[in-house]
Amino acid sequence: xxxxxxxxxxxxxxxxxxxxxxxxxxxxxxxxxxxxxxxxxxxxxxxxxxxxxxxxxxxxxxxxxxxxxxxxxxxxxxxxxxxxxxxxxxxxxxxxxxxxxxxxxxxxxxxxxxxxxxxxxxxxxxxxxxxxxxxxxxxxxxxxxxxxxxxxxxxxxxxxxxxxxxxxxxxxxxxxxxxxxxxxxxxxxxxxxxxxxxxxxxxxxxxxxxxxxxxxxxxxxxxxxxxxxxxxxxxxxxxxxxxxxxxxxxxxxxxxxxxxxxxxxxxxxxxxxxxxxxxxxxxxxxxxxxxxxxxxxxxxxxxxxxxxxxxxxxxxxxxxxxxxxxxxxxxxxxxxxxxxxxxxxxxxxxxxxxxxxxxxxxxxxxxxxxxxxxxxxxxxxxxxxx
Amino acid sequence: xxxxxxxxxxxxxxxxxxxxxxxxxxxxxxxxxxxxxxxxxxxxxxxxxxxxxxxxxxxxxxxxxxxxxxxxxxxxxxxxxxxxxxxxxxxxxxxxxxxxxxxxxxxxxxxxxxxxxxxxxxxxxxxxxxxxxxxxxxxxxxxxxxxxxxxxxxxxxxxxxxxxxxxxxxxxxxxxxxxxxxxxxxxxxx
Amino acid sequence: xxxxxxxxxxxxxxxxxxxxxxxxxxxxxxxxxxxxxxxxxxxxxxxxxxxxxxxxxxxxxxxxxxxxxxxxxxxxxxxxxxxxxxxxxxxxxxxxxxxxxxxxxxxxxxxxxxxxxxxxxxxxxxxxxxxxxxxxxxxxxxxxxxxxxxxxxxxxxxxxxxxxxxxxxxxxxxxxxxxxxxxxxxxxxxxxxxxxxxxxxxxxxxxxxxxxxxxxxxxxxxxxxxxxxxxxxxxxxxxxxxxxxxxxxxxxxxxxxxxxxxxxxxxxxxxxxxxxxxxxxxxxxxxxxxxxxxxxxxxxxxxxxxxxxxxxxxxxxxxxxxxxxxxxxxxxxxxxxxxxxxxxxxxxxxxxxxxxxxxxxxxxxxxxxxxxxxxxxxxxxxxxxxxxxxxxxxxxxxxxxxxxxxxxxxxxxxxxxxxxx
Numbered sequence: 001x002x003x004x005x006x007x008x009x010x011x012x013x014x015x016x017x018x019x020x021x022x023x024x025x026x027x028x029x030x031x032x033x034x035x036x037x038x039x040x041x042x043x044x045x046x047x048x049x050x051x052x053x054x055x056x057x058x059x060x061x062x063x064x065x066x067x068x069x070x071x072x073x074x075x076x077x078x079x080x081x082x083x084x085x086x087x088x089x090x091x092x093x094x095x096x097x098x099x100x101x102x103x104x105x106x107x108x109x110x111x112x113x114x115x116x117x118x119x120x121x122x123x124x125x126x127x128x129x130x131x132x133x134x135x136x137x138x139x140x141x142x143x144x145x146x147x148x149x150x151x152x153x154x155x156x157x158x159x160x161x162x163x164x165x166x167x168x169x170x171x172x173x174x175x176x177x178x179x180x181x182x183x184x185x186x187x188x189x190x191x192x193x194x195x196x197x198x199x200x201x202x203x204x205x206x207x208x209x210x211x212x213x214x215x216x217x218x219x220x221x222x223x224x225x226x227x228x229x230x231x232x233x234x235x236x237x238x239x240x241x242x243x244x245x246x247x248x249x250x251x252x253x254x255x256x257x258x259x260x261x262x263x264x265x266x267x268x269x270x271x272x273x274x275x276x277x278x279x280x281x282x283x284x285x286x287x288x289x290x291x292x293x294x295x296x297x298x299x300x301x302x303x304x305x306x307x308x309x310x311x312x313x314x315x316x317x318x319x320x321x322x323x324x325x326x327x328x329x330x331x332x333x334x335x336x337x338x339x340x341x342x343x344x345x346x347x348x349x350x351x352x353x354x355x356x357x358x359x360x361x362x363x364x365x366x367x368x369x370x371x372x373x374x375x376x377x378x379x380x381x382x383x384x385x386x
Numbered sequence: 387x388x389x390x391x392x393x394x395x396x397x398x399x400x401x402x403x404x405x406x407x408x409x410x411x412x413x414x415x416x417x418x419x420x421x422x423x424x425x426x427x428x429x430x431x432x433x434x435x436x437x438x439x440x441x442x443x444x445x446x447x448x449x450x451x452x453x454x455x456x457x458x459x460x461x462x463x464x465x466x467x468x469x470x471x472x473x474x475x476x477x478x479x480x481x482x483x484x485x486x487x488x489x490x491x492x493x494x495x496x497x498x499x500x501x502x503x504x505x506x507x508x509x510x511x512x513x514x515x516x517x518x519x520x521x522x523x524x525x526x527x528x529x530x531x532x533x534x535x536x537x538x539x540x541x542x543x544x545x546x547x548x549x550x551x552x553x554x555x556x557x558x559x560x561x562x563x564x565x566x567x568x569x570x571x572x573x574x575x576x
Numbered sequence: 577x578x579x580x581x582x583x584x585x586x587x588x589x590x591x592x593x594x595x596x597x598x599x600x601x602x603x604x605x606x607x608x609x610x611x612x613x614x615x616x617x618x619x620x621x622x623x624x625x626x627x628x629x630x631x632x633x634x635x636x637x638x639x640x641x642x643x644x645x646x647x648x649x650x651x652x653x654x655x656x657x658x659x660x661x662x663x664x665x666x667x668x669x670x671x672x673x674x675x676x677x678x679x680x681x682x683x684x685x686x687x688x689x690x691x692x693x694x695x696x697x698x699x700x701x702x703x704x705x706x707x708x709x710x711x712x713x714x715x716x717x718x719x720x721x722x723x724x725x726x727x728x729x730x731x732x733x734x735x736x737x738x739x740x741x742x743x744x745x746x747x748x749x750x751x752x753x754x755x756x757x758x759x760x761x762x763x764x765x766x767x768x769x770x771x772x773x774x775x776x777x778x779x780x781x782x783x784x785x786x787x788x789x790x791x792x793x794x795x796x797x798x799x800x801x802x803x804x805x806x807x808x809x810x811x812x813x814x815x816x817x818x819x820x821x822x823x824x825x826x827x828x829x830x831x832x833x834x835x836x837x838x839x840x841x842x843x844x845x846x847x848x849x850x851x852x853x854x855x856x857x858x859x860x861x862x863x864x865x866x867x868x869x870x871x872x873x874x875x876x877x878x879x880x881x882x883x884x885x886x887x888x889x890x891x892x893x894x895x896x897x898x899x900x901x902x903x904x905x906x907x908x909x910x911x912x913x914x915x916x917x918x919x920x921x922x923x924x925x926x927x928x929x930x931x932x933x934x935x936x937x938x939x940x941x942x943x944x945x946x947x948x949x950x951x952x953x954x955x956x957x958x959x960x961x962x963x964x965x966x967x968x969x970x971x972x973x974x975x976x977x978x979x980x981x982x983x984x985x986x987x988x989x990x991x992x993x994x995x996x997x
Binding site: 028030036037038051138139140141142143144145146148149152208212214215217218366367368369370371 | 683686687688689784785788854855857858861862863864865866867950951952953954955956957958959960
Binding site: 059060061064066068069070073230231232233234236240245247252253318319320322329331333335343344346348352353355356385386 | 448449451473474475476477479481482492494498499504505507509528529530531532533534537541554555556557558566567571573
């Protein structure tokens with residue numbers, strides 16, 4: 001009899017445990033990436049309860065290349081080509097702040113024309129990156145035209161950059177002390193006409209993509225990152241500006257000749273995915289204006305590059321410089337020990353900072369909102385991994 | 387562990403010279419022009435804590451670096467956040483100094499809420515023993531340091547006490563070598 | 577580009593051609609002809625010109641083409657022809673192939689690109705064949721732990737169900753595989769199989785993403801089934817019949833789309849959802865759930881499901897034409913006779929050809945309309961979709977039911993109405 005009771009109690013216990021397990025079993029664990037069409041070179045594990053995401057754990061590192069370690073083995077100039085690998089679509093900007101930091105270390109003065117050309121290349125490259133980002137956003141929302149149009153128009157800027165730098169995607173154009181080469185002849189007119197055409201296209205984009213009711217339904221009110229949270233999580237770039245904080249490194253801490261350029265910092269106060277997708281678009285418009293001004297104000301002739309030692313090296317010291325890239329503030333922290341090779345290079349990239357907002361936004365949202373939240377964070381997996 | 391020790395010595399022999407001189411001169415370096423706004427921040431820090439705790443490494447336009455001991459870093463960070471409006475960390479990085487047998491961990495702090503500070507980056511640095519690298523985490527003060535500290539943990543082997551996940555982040559899960567950004571880790575063939 | 581091999585000689589080429597012809601002749605005489613005789617011996621053939629058709633007579637037809645016409649006439653009125661060729665599967669599959677080609681080029685033009693270009697030299701017209709060959713040659717991967725029986729049968733069932741829907745769609749007066757008195761109900765009954773197949777297949781794949789996709793397909797199709805049926809109801813009221821041929825005949829002079837625009841709109845939206853086309857392709861939403869319930873499909877299993885989808889697309893476009901666009905009604909543009917003065921038995925029937933022409937034209941137009949949203953819309957979210965289905969479309973569908981009732985009781989349309997034919 002005793003035995004039977006014991007068994008009964010045990011069964012009840014087991015039964016209760018089974019009930020507990022089924023509660024857990026409601027959750028379905030999905031591994032999004034790295035072989036998922038909606039992830040990129042990146043994985044995040046999510047758990048869904050029905051259609052709601054209850055858990056999210058980002059797991060980057062699939063394209064980690066050890067850029068920071070590689071930097072310690074090459075001298076300051078040799079570092080440039082491999083440093084643009086993390087984000088080849090924005091390769092001018094990622095070498096921009098590196099050049100700035102090295103210039104500060106080695107105390108190099110960049111000629112004015114060099115500064116202008118550098119800023120011009122940076123703006124053109126920002127357009128290239130943003131268009132690509134917009135195209136992928138279209139794919140993520142299932143809008144194939146939204147992929148084809150920006151990627152087609154991206155060719156305009158790639159052609160311009162090819163004429164300017166000699167390479168289509170990975171330019172290695174910025175070097176400490178200026179830029180590698182001067183503008184080709186007739187570049188100004190070509191650039192102006194293509195920018196004018198592109199501005200017309202931007203109006204069409206707004207009509208067809210941003211004013212599409214289905215696009216708005218997908219993005220408006222989705223993934224709200226409040227101002228306080230944005231500050232707390234330390235996000236940057238368009239994600240930050242979409243949360244109502246008009247912070248732009250070009251304005252806050254003008255580098256090179258950006259204090260001579262007149263532009264507005266575009267920001268929105270709705271804090272949702274729509275704002276995060278709209279801010280880069282507004283930035284593209286501003287960039288067009290900046291390109292015009294840069295071409296106007298540029299000195300017609302002069303040096304584009306300071307004369308350097310064969311192996312430039314600075315005194316012992318360190319510098320931290322940042323620029324506004326397509327994904328936000330992009331900072332380099334370089335420590336030099338007086339040799340021609342950096343002692344330590346640290347990239348502080350926008351993507352890596354923005355990814356902190358992903359679990360914050362995804363938990364509690366619907367599974368169907370996952371793509372529109374994830375890609376609106378302006379996250380470039382390769383850059384985050386470095 | 388023994389192999390690690392021997393590696394350490396080798397590494398320090400190879401790289402040591404530069405690093406020591408770098409460090410000493412960094413600490414002694416004083417800027418000729420000290421900008422007003424930046425030095426006011428530093429002065430507030432020094433008056434709140436003594437200059438024994440907060441050592442000013444340099445003050446430049448827009449950039450400030452202070453060095454604090456590891457046990458005081460949370461208090462300094464909290465003071466920076468509550469009283470000086472530094473509200474987020476831009477990066478957390480570590481530099482290995484095998485010659486000093488120390489690892490320097492640097493928090494680059496900046497501010498979004500205060501417009502005057504938006505052009506300013508304050509480097510809050512601390513130095514830990516590299517054989518037993520432990521630091522209190524700043525995640526309770528600056529939430530934005532979460533992934534940066536995780537990265538610093540795996541890249542330099544600095545254990546952040548109180549951090550919820552001192553785990554692999556960027557490196558592969560089966561990484562079985564020393565932390566790669568330590569100087570004794572050599573890239574093959576270099 | 578194709579280049580001649582280095583040791584190319586024209587003489588060799590001609591020689592090989594002659595050799596080929598020789599072998600063909602040998603094989604035809606030794607194998608082909610006896611085979612034809614055996615077949616003709618067993619197949620019942622119609623009497624021609626009062627004579628019983630024998631295989632010998634059959635071959636004499638080749639000499640005198642006018643004698644072939646009765647046989648062709650006989651053949652195209654068999655059930656087999658209707659099921660297999662027109663208006664059955666081959667016609668539907670041909671239109672489906674045309675649809676895929678149109679979709680690719682049309683979408684490409686919309687997106688400022690070229691589309692398929694190389695296969696088939698002319699505008700990539702053979703791209704579909706190339707794709708089909710590729711799919712056939714691919715390995716079919718069955719996931720471990722999959723329910724093999726369902727996994728293999730579901731794609732076949734998908735195509736069969738799509739073909740079953742096609743069999744109910746009349747393409748010209750009298751040209752329908754199954755002329756049921758409950759035609760429209762049978763169509764919806766067959767369409768009700770699709771969510772079941774999707775769910776079964778997703779369950780049989782034993783994988784997470786297909787499962788989510790299958791559940792989504794089920795939700796979506798059930799949510800849109802009701803407005804779908806409700807939007808067809810006013811047509812039934814006005815036509816006074818459930819038979820699809822009667823419905824098409826009822827709007828010989830006035831298309832119902834002018835009286836029932838809201839119903840037509842609801843029907844269009846619902847068929848987009850039923851077809852899982854953008855913006856309603858949630859069960860296959862690639863950025864969220866990889867490929868939805870098709871994630872584990874590979875090779876020809878995927879090919880079969882695609883074929884079924886496009887056949888279904890034709891079926892629903894045809895149904896829209898029958899219900900709202902007057903079916904095959906249209907001005908007579910083909911001449912009554914193509915060979916004036918010819919008095920023998922004819923295959924050419926001007927009315928039928930005209931009907932087929934207009935029906936095909938309208939169906940293609942409708943297919944274009946169904947393809948159009950893919951170029952201009954992103955994917956909708958599941959909750960908005962369900963909300964649209966359950967709340968908005970059902971209410972909208974009811975409006976035109978009342979309009980239809982008013983028209984019938986007012987004696988304007990319907991059986992014996994003022995405007996009805």
